[in-house]
Amino acid sequence: MIYSKQRELILKAVLENRVHPTADAVFSFLKPDHPELSLATVYRNLNQLAKNGLLIKIPVPGGADHFDGTLEPHYHMICEKCGAMVDVPREYVPPFDHEFEEKTGCRISGHAILFYGTCKHCASSAKASS
The missing domain is CATH 3.30.1490.190 (Ferric-uptake regulator, C-terminal dimerisarion domain)
Structure with missing residues (x-):
């Protein structure tokens, strides 16, 4: 996985936010200080981080996926x-x-x-x- 400042920023937001945020919540949290950030970038990076084992993606039937930085079972x-x-x-x-x-x-x-x-x-x- 290629390092990027945005990916690092998104990972940090999830790791520091213990409420299992959705992509929309991560975007809303980061957007005021990072106006160049797009929602598509947040979605893409969260899925990439989960695919590479740095986050856990939690599918919620009938709702938005949540993301978790706690990797222990x-x-x-x-x-x-x-x-x-x-x-x-x-x-x-x-x-x-x-x-x-x-x-x-x-x-x-x-x-x-x-x-x-x-x-x-x-x-x-x-x-x-x-």
Whole structure:
């Protein structure tokens, strides 16, 4: 992958922004200080960074892809109230790859699990208003 200032800027924005931003969010964050930046450049570079293993691309059914700079294995939850994406540590989800292989003979090479629920901010707001 060829180095570019814009690619480095986009990578830094995702790594420093722990909310799993979309391409639109990265663009909105960077545009005021970098007026030469285009949305197409942000999309292209985010996809290239994910393809090269520097970011994780999180497809969201019916929504925009999100990007994550945390490369260690983990899962994600989307808040159904505010749309925030939250990390779910892998230890909260029981391992199933080996058991699945033993029972079916199929070997899993990867998976994507996306949980849906209510984030702690929305849950505490709901409690406060009750």
